Amino acid sequence: MNLVTYDILTQRIKQLGNLPAMPAVLATLCDALSQKSSKIDLDQIIRHISYDKSLAAQCLRLANSALFRQRGDVVSVKDAVLALGLWRIRDLVFSCSLPMMFSNVNTNVGKEVFWRHALGTAVVAQGLGEEFGAKSLEDIYLAGLLHDIGVLVNGVLFVEDFRDVLEEAQRKRAPLEEIEKSIMGFSHAESGRILSELWRLPEELADVIEHHCDPQKQPAPSDTTLLVHAADLVCQKLGLGYGYELQSSEAASLPHIWESLCPRFPAARPFTEAAYSGLLHHLVSAAENLADQVFTPAMATR
Template identity: 30%
Template sequence: MTLLNRDQVVTKLKQLPSLPSAVSELLASFGNEDVDIGEIAHKISRDQGLTARVLRVANSSFYGLQSKVGTINDAVVVLGFRAVRSMVLAVGMNSVLRVDQCPGFDAQAYLRHCVGVGLAARSLAQLTGHNPELAFTGGILHDIGKLVLASNFSAQYAETLAYRKKHDCFMVLAERDVLGMDHAEVGGLLAEAWRFPPALYEAVAEHHAPAASAAGSLADLIHLADAMTHGLGLANSSDEMVMPVDPTAWLRLGLNSEKLTRVLTQVVADMDETCQALNA
């Protein structure tokens, strides 16, 4: 058993490849009223792989457009800058972290779970007065700490995955037992390194401890969306488990069973096509 510490993780994060320039600029655009949307759209368009994946999402049933969009500029005009920013961040960050060297890590199940959380968070945001596009991005990225661990500490994380299976426990508990820190903490370090805006930092770092976050933060929303997605079994994983919902998060969101039923129905309806659009 090899425990990790904060310094080890931070050192590894400094060695990661740089984010695509368009993704970095979009992160920096939060809180900037003078962002040059046209220039950012142009930079996105120069990355053919990123553009293709964003347009697949834009043209999926997720947005329900009456006609197809063929360029990033068209997508910005039809859907708005915030929606396009959400899509670029969703598809542009996870691709930097490669997990093919970690035995036992199911990348497809990871993608499906994160898409489910993104869809659920977006629907919940529409019911609770949060920003739907920011919630979607937070849902897609909430478990990015797992990618950091699987791609940079593959042997230790493989050991963690085996421990979780042997002891039939929640993944976050297996991480703490084997590594001494969990994916939310590691994701928070990545969020700091990549200069996530505060709302996305909360979604990543605090989704397993929403009561410790401020009322009205994205952590409440992602926490509930995470539990809902596990409950629906959308990752198609045989060992999926549902962690208890924090009552503080539930009360602060002010939801009820009728509203949740509508969310669940919409998530299931959009799931497969959104996964296909986001997949490389």
């Protein structure tokens, strides 16, 4: 992002305030994971998660869902932490607490649609990363979950402009970032980068958020950026997008998305079209099941 846009946008976002702060439980988990494992205080993490009863209940439900479940039933937060390990617990807590946290914030973005797309991108990107033996596997899910966090920034802080963006993007069936740039002068990738800095997210994560729409603009795109970009397009193609179908184009077709991964991930090459199409549909349906767990009727009325 150019420096002028960055400075102006940072100032505007700071002046407007209104954005939720990173929940304490997430900050604790991120801090714990950035420390050496011998220093991690598991009891403190368990206490933090258990403190918020609805968060703890959500976490337990997800810990027992097909996607996270390891073996046997998880009946307490402590079981969940011990069975899944800290990285997966961090993913799970982010998956539960971010939708809850934004549920009380006024935004013109359909929240359930938004989080279904985010969860979908997380699950598909991680599934592909596992299949290909990608680097930094533990970061991929979270990067997918947060890749569009700038959409919420724009929806919360730039209400009228962003309403126009959503309407025009739907009407033209065009990518959001294209319309954002023409109406607002910046995209959710850029405002997402700024929120990730305000939240002190790790640098690698902020890079994925900034470059997920166009990884080729990143000087050396990471495995995670490429996977999140592909998963984002797959979700938009297979019904987990923003409630409208993108204008069909070669660039957004499944064969093109898959081919774009082959130079970086040689394990993608032997897949036939039927095989990768089956894998992608399977991952999207796993993501839909996970989203159903997050968006129970109780959550929808919060």
